[in-house]
Every structure is written in structure tokens, then in C-alpha cells.
Amino acid sequence: MTEPAIRHDLDADGILTLTIDCPGLSMNVINEAVTRDLADAITRIRTDAAVKGAVITSGKPTGFLAGADLKGMNFAGSADGAEAAGTGKSRMARLFEGVFALNRLLRDLETTGKPVAAAVNGLALGGGLEIVLACHHRVVADDPKLTLGLPEVLVGLFPGAGGTQRLPRLMGVQPALMYLLQGKSMSPQEALGFGVVQELAPRDDVVARARAWVKANPTKSTQPWDEKNFRFPGGVGHMNPAFAQTFMGGTAMAHRQSFGNMNQVKAILSAVYEGAQLPMDTAIRVESKYFAKVVADPQAGNMIRSLFVSKQAAEKGARRPKDEPPAKTNKVAMLGAGLMGAGIAMVSAQAGIEVVLLDRDLESANKGKAYTEERLRKRKTDPAKMAEILDRIHPTTDYADLAGCDLVIEAVFEDRAIKADVTKATEAVVGADTIFGSNTSTLPITGLAEAWSRPENFIGNHFFSPVEKMPLVEIIVGQKTGPRAIARALDYVAQIRKTPIVVNDSRGFYTSRCFGTFVQEGLALLAGGVKPAMIENVARHMGMPVGPLAVNDEVGLDLGHKVAQQTKKDLGDAYRPGPGEAVIETMVGLGRHGRKNGKGFYVYPEDGSPKHLWPELATHFPVAAQQPSPAEVKERLMFRQLVECARCFAEGVLETPEDGDLGAIFGWGFAPFTGGPFSHMDTLGIARVVETLDRLAAAHGERFAPPQLLRDMAASGETFYGRAAARKAA
Numbered sequence: 001m002t003e004p005a006i007r008h009d010l011d012a013d014g015i016l017t018l019t020i021d022c023p024g025l026s027m028n029v030i031n032e033a034v035t036r037d038l039a040d041a042i043t044r045i046r047t048d049a050a051v052k053g054a055v056i057t058s059g060k061p062t063g064f065l066a067g068a069d070l071k072g073m074n075f076a077g078s079a080d081g082a083e084a085a086g087t088g089k090s091r092m093a094r095l096f097e098g099v100f101a102l103n104r105l106l107r108d109l110e111t112t113g114k115p116v117a118a119a120v121n122g123l124a125l126g127g128g129l130e131i132v133l134a135c136h137h138r139v140v141a142d143d144p145k146l147t148l149g150l151p152e153v154l155v156g157l158f159p160g161a162g163g164t165q166r167l168p169r170l171m172g173v174q175p176a177l178m179y180l181l182q183g184k185s186m187s188p189q190e191a192l193g194f195g196v197v198q199e200l201a202p203r204d205d206v207v208a209r210a211r212a213w214v215k216a217n218p219t220k221s222t223q224p225w226d227e228k229n230f231r232f233p234g235g236v237g238h239m240n241p242a243f244a245q246t247f248m249g250g251t252a253m254a255h256r257q258s259f260g261n262m263n264q265v266k267a268i269l270s271a272v273y274e275g276a277q278l279p280m281d282t283a284i285r286v287e288s289k290y291f292a293k294v295v296a297d298p299q300a301g302n303m304i305r306s307l308f309v310s311k312q313a314a315e316k317g318a319r320r321p322k323d324e325p326p327a328k329t330n331k332v333a334m335l336g337a338g339l340m341g342a343g344i345a346m347v348s349a350q351a352g353i354e355v356v357l358l359d360r361d362l363e364s365a366n367k368g369k370a371y372t373e374e375r376l377r378k379r380k381t382d383p384a385k386m387a388e389i390l391d392r393i394h395p396t397t398d399y400a401d402l403a404g405c406d407l408v409i410e411a412v413f414e415d416r417a418i419k420a421d422v423t424k425a426t427e428a429v430v431g432a433d434t435i436f437g438s439n440t441s442t443l444p445i446t447g448l449a450e451a452w453s454r455p456e457n458f459i460g461n462h463f464f465s466p467v468e469k470m471p472l473v474e475i476i477v478g479q480k481t482g483p484r485a486i487a488r489a490l491d492y493v494a495q496i497r498k499t500p501i502v503v504n505d506s507r508g509f510y511t512s513r514c515f516g517t518f519v520q521e522g523l524a525l526l527a528g529g530v531k532p533a534m535i536e537n538v539a540r541h542m543g544m545p546v547g548p549l550a551v552n553d554e555v556g557l558d559l560g561h562k563v564a565q566q567t568k569k570d571l572g573d574a575y576r577p578g579p580g581e582a583v584i585e586t587m588v589g590l591g592r593h594g595r596k597n598g599k600g601f602y603v604y605p606e607d608g609s610p611k612h613l614w615p616e617l618a619t620h621f622p623v624a625a626q627q628p629s630p631a632e633v634k635e636r637l638m639f640r641q642l643v644e645c646a647r648c649f650a651e652g653v654l655e656t657p658e659d660g661d662l663g664a665i666f667g668w669g670f671a672p673f674t675g676g677p678f679s680h681m682d683t684l685g686i687a688r689v690v691e692t693l694d695r696l697a698a699a700h701g702e703r704f705a706p707p708q709l710l711r712d713m714a715a716s717g718e719t720f721y722g723r724a725a726a727r728k729a730a
Contacts, residue, residue: 060122063123156300181268323483344439348392362395473501522547527579643693646709648660650710687714
């Protein structure tokens with residue numbers, strides 16, 4: 001007999017305790033078994049006269065319930081044709097029925113006619129919190145680290161089991177929108193203050209307290225919103241003028257953040273606005289209508305796959321060599337205490353790893369350690385915890401102090417000769433069997449590995465700035481890098497709780513190479529006479545975090561110039577200057593290096609007022625009389641990235657579309673609503689991608705020319721993820 005996902009325990013007082021405990025899983029999720037067992041439990045509560053009320057809790061020490069099983073998410077009819085044979089129902093009608101099932105189930109729970117209390121002993125997220133909200137009384141463990149939230153908006157969805165209707169009715173429309181639109185979590189104390197929960201208790205007492213409430217309140221089986229004279233908290237119901245003002249401001253703020261690109265954001269606003277004016281039975285149907293529309297669009301599936309499924313798989317070692325035993329990094333050598341080195345030292349020390357932070361002089365090394373102290377102070381870290389972290393960072397100038405390090409990470413200046421010198425000096429102390437990782441962002445790993453006598457132990461560990469905030473680490477495999485080095489690098493990334501991708505060697509690898517095309521195309525547009533404000537604004541509206549000119553300023557125009565000079569030196573006659581290279585040369589010649597010296601494409605006022613585009617840009621880069629449309633600018637900025645990503649796949653720099661999408665979203669902020677460049681190309685259709693690239697290549701040059709792989713895929717009707725699935729199945 002199949003082990004149940006929900007256990008029943010009826011006590012002498014007639015209180016039925018329902019314990020959710022998904023068999024074989026470390027964390028409870030809403031899957032088919034939970035849904036089936038919950039439906040059976042609700043039927044028992046309603047029909048069994050021996051049951052006077054119920055308590056819902058969790059049997060997992062990891063938490064209450066983490067939400068829907070997104071990996072197994074499948075809604076009936078979501079991928080079928082216009083009409084299923086024999087049903088007479090449209091695809092959208094069947095999809096609505098599929099997504100409405102849980103919504104209807106939770107409505108049944110709160111209308112059984114008997115009191116139901118939630119005893120929340122750990123985190124409750126997404127659908128887990130929606131189950132809690134459908135209970136008549138909510139007791140939560142009094143633990144500030146426990147989180148309650150509806151984070152679905154972050155992966156392309158929104159709460160679809162009553163969350164957009166119950167949360168506003170419990171805490172008020174305006175505060176609820178803040179949580180729904182941002183996917184923010186709340187602590188038990190915050191939830192109590194907002195009226196989302198009614199009681200806090202020690203973790204071991206939550207079930208007893210919930211039972212006590214049910215026993216003491218045998219008739220409290222009606223939710224507030226089902227009472228005749230119900231009013232929204234704060235009095236801001238749909239008849240109050242402030243209701244309209246809330247949505248006017250909320251819509252404007254949401255658009256400012258998403259630029260209208262994210263379906264789920266618009267759906268949340270619509271579901272809350274319409275549902276707040278309706279009785280609950282109708283309101284949840286409205287919610288499910290919008291949820292079905294979101295699910296029906298490829299955007300949601302793309303976002304879920306990249307931002308949840310692929311991300312989790314990468315963090316659990318999807319690309320790790322299977323035959324290599326796990327290895328923990330206890331002590332890391334950090335070569336270079338600049339911005340990158342200091343950031344890597346910080347995240348390593350926070351993960352419990354000892355760090356030897358080496359630089360050319362002690363002042364620089366100590367400054368690198370001070371970086372951690374400064375940021376921890378800004379976060380108001382507990383002093384004892386901060387001292388513990390800082391004690392793990394040991395500044396030095398002596399290579400002898402590197403003895404005993406398990407892993408070496410180099411983050412010195414982007415110069416091949418300098419990197420070779422520190423590499424050789426390090427090997428003389430730690431030995432060639434130690435894994436050496438370079439944080440270079442552009443220089444090929446295979447060439448850098450020549451300075452290490454055992455290149456199979458040399459690998460690329462490419463972090464992103466600021467390290468403590470950016471979630472991605474790009475692991476670069478050189479031509480001679482061995483599986484042990486790959487495994488050790490991935491184990492270290494797991495220790496510091498970052499998301500890894502694994503790519504093969506290439507100049508610029510994957511992220512720097514493809515992100516560079518976005519930056520370069522922005523410069524090419526500027527050189528071609530396009531207004532700089534249009535370039536920057538279009539980039540933001542298409543989903544990039546900042547425009548290409550602003551990115552240049554942040555990275556440093558002089559650094560870009562130096563990288564170009566090193567590349568020119570390395571490639572010799574094979575070097576081909578990019579279309580925006582002359583722009584950088586002009587700016588550097590004018591002494592404009594970006595934010596670092598307060599002047600670049602933008603002006604950075606000394607009084608701290610907001611930056612603004614340098615008014616004299618038009619003097620050096622004249623504006624054309626005939627301007628392209630925003631759609632044309634967007635197309636160039638988007639497809640220049642897409643074609644370079646496709647080239648990386650065709651050349652074998654990338655082995656999986658999952659790595660490509662993760663690297664783009666988490667590495668350089670590629671429009672997350674697309675699911676990443678490979679998901680976006682699959683959604684557009686490869687034939688359409690090729691057609692667009694051919695047109696752009698004819699108008700603007702060979703940099704837009706599609707690789708043969710794309711032409712072959714277009715001819716055969718393939719997709720990137722389809723190819724990947726076929727390869728896994730083979």
C-alpha cells in the first residue's frame with residue numbers, strides 16, 4: 001500500500017490532526033499525493049460526525065510546506081491542441097479546470113462548517129502559505145528565522161490558490177500588493193502584526209496551541225470575508241476612493257520595475273483589483289482565470305525552468321563529474337586583494353573557510369580585509385559573528401603563508417605576464433597537486449595554465465562583481481583541465497552557496513564574450529548617431545538591468561581599453577576591432593574612465609545628486625538627423641546577444657542550454673522574463689531568429705550573421721531544449 005502524504009490522528013476531543021509528511025522528500029511540497037490526501041481529509045472533516053475540528057501541521061523538521069512541486073508541474077490541457085477529442089472543451093477551459101482544482105479545494109477546506117487551525121512549525125511558502133491562509137486560525141512558531149511568503153512572482157507565476165484574495169482581506173490591499181508583487185517573505189512577528197496569523201508559540205507547542213483553539217472554538221468555522229459585514233483592513237475596500245489611488249500608484253510602480261514585460265505582475269494587479277470587488281467564491285475563479293492565462297504563455301514555463309528547475313539542478317551538482325569523491329575546502333589562498341579578491345575572501349570567510357589574502361603590500365591586503373568589515377557593518381551584523389568572520393581572513397604579502405591551502409584563486413591584474421608570475425610563485429609553495437583557479441574574465445584558461453606544471457589541476461573560477469551580491473560563478477574548463485579540478489571547483493562553489501555553470505575555454509568564455517556584445521552594440525549605436533538616451537532607455541525597457549553606456553562606466557572605460565589592447569596583442573593579424581572600439585579610445589583619450597574618476601558617458605556630480613548623461617557626448621558622437629525606432633534599437637541590442645550565445649553553443653563553449661540561460665540571467669542580467677537567450681530563441685522559433693539575423697547582417701555587418709548550426713536547426717524545426725532532451729534520452 002502506498003504511504004500517505006497526510007497522516008490522520010483523531011483524539012478523544014474529536015480534533016483531527018492532519019500531518020503533512022511527503023514520503024521520500026526532505027521538504028513537503030504540493031504534489032499529486034498531497035492534493036489527493038488533502039481532498040480526502042476535507043471530505044472526512046465535513047462528513048465524519050466524530051470530527052469536531054481539525055489541525056493541519058507538518059511532520060518535517062525542515063518546515064511546513066514549500067509550495068507547489070514546480071518540477072512536476074503539469075496542468076491539464078496546457079500543451080494540447082485547440083480541443084481535446086471527445087471533451088468538447090477548449091484548451092483554455094481545460095487549463096482553467098486544472099489550475100482551479102487546488103483553489104476550489106482550499107475553498108472547500110474553509111467552508112467545511114468546522115474549525116480548522118494551522119500549526120506552522122517551519123517555513124510556509126507559496127501554496128504552503130495559501131493552505132495556512134485557508135485555515136480559520138493560524139499558530140506559527142515564534143522564530144525570527146522562519147519565513148512566510150508568496151514568492152511565485154519571482155519565477156514567472158503568482159499565487160494561484162487564493163493567495164491574491166485572502167492576503168489582501170487579512171492585511172489590507174496596499175501592504176498585500178507589496179508582498180505579492182515583490183515576492184517578499186515576512187517573519188512570524190511581521191505576520192502577527194499584519195493580522196496574517198493570530199498566535200505565536202514555541203515551535204514544540206504550536207500543535208498543542210492549535211488544538212486548544214479548535215477545542216475552545218467549536219463554532220468558529222467561518223472566515224471573516226464570509227461574514228455579512230466584512231470590511232477590508234484599514235477600511236480600503238473597493239468603494240473607498242483610496243482603493244483606486246492604491247492601484248494607480250501600484251500600477252505605476254510595478255511598470256517602473258518590470259516595464260510591462262512580466263505577465264505575472266499584470267495578472268496580480270488584475271486579480272487583486274477585480275477580486276476585491278467580488279464575493280470569495282467568484283474572486284477565486286477570477287484569480288484562476290488570470291493564473292491560467294499566465295501558465296498558458298511560454299513565459300511562465302521558461303522562467304520556471306531557468307529560475308527554479310535549472311538553478312536547483314546546477315546547485316545540486318548537475319555538471320559535477322560523478323566519479324570524483326566530494327571534497328571540502330577548508331583553507332583558500334586568495335591572490336589579489338582588490339575589489340574581486342576582497343569579495344571572494346568575504347564570501348569564503350562567511351562560509352566558514354579560512355582565507356589567506358595575499359597582495360603585493362600589506363596595506364593593500366589589509367584594505368581587502370577591511371572590505372568585509374565595512375560591508376558587514378552596513379548589514380548590522382552581530383558583532384560576535386562579524387569578529388568570527390574577520391578572524392578567518394589573514395592578510396599577507398608572504399607566499400610562504402599559502403602553505404596548506406586546499407584551493408588557490410587568483411584575481412590579479414588582467415595581464416598574462418603578471419598572472420604567470422604569481423602562478424609560479426604560488427606553485428613553489430603549495431605544490432602542483434593543489435587546484436589553482438583563475439578569476440580572469442577574458443584571458444583563455446588554457447594559455448594561463450601553461451604557468452602551472454600540472455595543467456589538469458588548473459581551472460577558471462569567474463566571479464562577478466560585487467561578489468557578495470552576484471549569485472553566479474562561471475567554471476571554465478581548459479583543454480587540459482581534469483575532472484578532479486572541475487569537481488573541486490564545483491564543491492567550493494556549493495560551499496559558498498553560489499550558482500555554477502560549466503563552460504569550455506574560449507576568449508571571454510561565455511558570459512564576458514556574450515555580455516560584451518550588448519555593450520559593444522550600444523557603442524556601435526552611439527557611433528552611428530543614435531541618441532544616447534534612447535540607447536539607454538530601450539535597453540532598460542527590454543529587460544536589461546542598466547543600459548550599455550552605464551555598464552561601460554561601471555566596469556571602467558580604461559579597463560575595457562586595456563582588455564582590447566591585450567586581445568589585439570594576443571591575436572595579432574587575426575584581430576578585428578569591434579564597431580564600438582573607436583568610441584572607447586575617444587573617451588579614454590578625453591580622460592573619461594567612468595564612475596571611478598567621476599566622468600564617463602555619464603556625469604557623477606560631487607554633491608551626490610543623480611548621475612546624468614554627459615551633455616557633450618553629441619559633440620564627439622554627432623546625433624543623426626534620422627533616428628531609428630525604439631523597436632529597431634531593441635532588436636539590435638537583443639539579437640546581437642542571441643547570435644553570440646548561439647555561436648558559443650555551436651563552437652562547444654556551451655554544452656547545455658541550461659548553462660547558457662543561467663549564465664545569461666545571473667551573470668549579466670539578461671532579460672529574466674524570457675527565461676534566458678536559449679529559451680527566448682526557442683520561443684521565438686529558430687527560423688524566425690535566422691530570418692531576423694540575416695536581415696540585420698545585411699544592414700549592419702557580419703557580426704549578426706547566424707552560425708550554420710542555427711540554419712540547420714531552422715531547417716529541421718529543432719529547438720535548443722529539444723536537442724538537449726533528445727541527447728539525454730539517447
